[in-house]
């Protein structure tokens with residue numbers, strides 16, 4: 001029997017999949033989401049969300065998609081991994097992703113495909129009065145030629161608005177890529193960096209996920225001192241927090257306990273450090289723990 005059932009959960013509370021149901025809207029995540037939604041509504045073109053590894057970008061994109069699904073005036077498309085070696089592969093993938101019929105060409109050239117994309121955006125945005133959004137996760141993997149394709153798409157506009165709304169979510173390397181392309185960088189209408197959580201938010205996120213998973217017992221499963229230990233080790237990086245919480249709950253069962261206390265967390269962290277399977281940058285925190 002899984003620890004979830006034994007501890008009285010309906011669902012797994014600390015799964016690492018980017019499930020929007022388990023996404024706690026911290027101040028930063030909420031600010032990012034709200035502002036992107038505003039940018040999409042006013043059709044300003046380009047929004048960029050940066051964040052270090054495991055800060056919640058993919059989960060935020062799922063939450064955004066969940067919001068857009070409820071809007072009948074939106075057409076949205078998602079690219080989960082934009083690693084394309086050349087312009088032609090990227091443009092072809094966009095045409096496919098937008099579900100554009102190109103059967104009228106026997107062998108379309110890049111120029112044909114670009115014009116087809118432009119016509120598609122005009123048809124959706126002006127004739128049908130819909131907002132077309134393209135959300136790209138892992139955007140740090142975009143090559144220079146793909147960024148150039150996107151820049152050209154962002155140039156398609158009416159007198160009042162951009163025809164394509166682009167949301168890029170990527171790790172911090174994306175910044176160094178685009179800062180070197182001034183005519184791309186200049187077009188960003190909203191930029192935001194997701195930082196790790198502070199202590200309060202780490203605690204709230206843990207408690208939120210425990211509640212969301214259906215925990216009904218009237219007691220705190222994670223004691224405050226344990227959360228302090230989790231926070232200090234993880235420095236508030238959500239994925240690290242979640243992985244440690246998952247391990248802690250497994251060990252609660254193994255050790256016949258009812259709650260996660262500071263001692264249990266300290267044991268897990270020491271074990272992680274001894275095994276050598278830890279992130280070196282997190283180990284730097286050990287002295288403060």
Ligand SMILES: Nc1ncnc2c1ncn2[C@@H]1O[C@H](COP(=O)(O)OP(=O)(O)OP(=O)(O)O)[C@@H](O)[C@H]1O
Pocket residue numbers: 015016017018019022023024025026029051052053054055056057058059060171205238239242
């Ligand atoms: N605000 C939050 N509330 C609850 N869980 C969160 C939150 N932010 C992130 N997480 C969780 O942390 C884990 C990592 O998040 P996610 O995969 O979205 O990070 P990422 O920034 O996309 O990472 P990467 O840079 O490796 O792609 C996921 O399990 C996610 O559900």
Ligand SMILES: [Mg+2]
Pocket residue numbers: 057058059137138
């Ligand atoms: Mg991600």
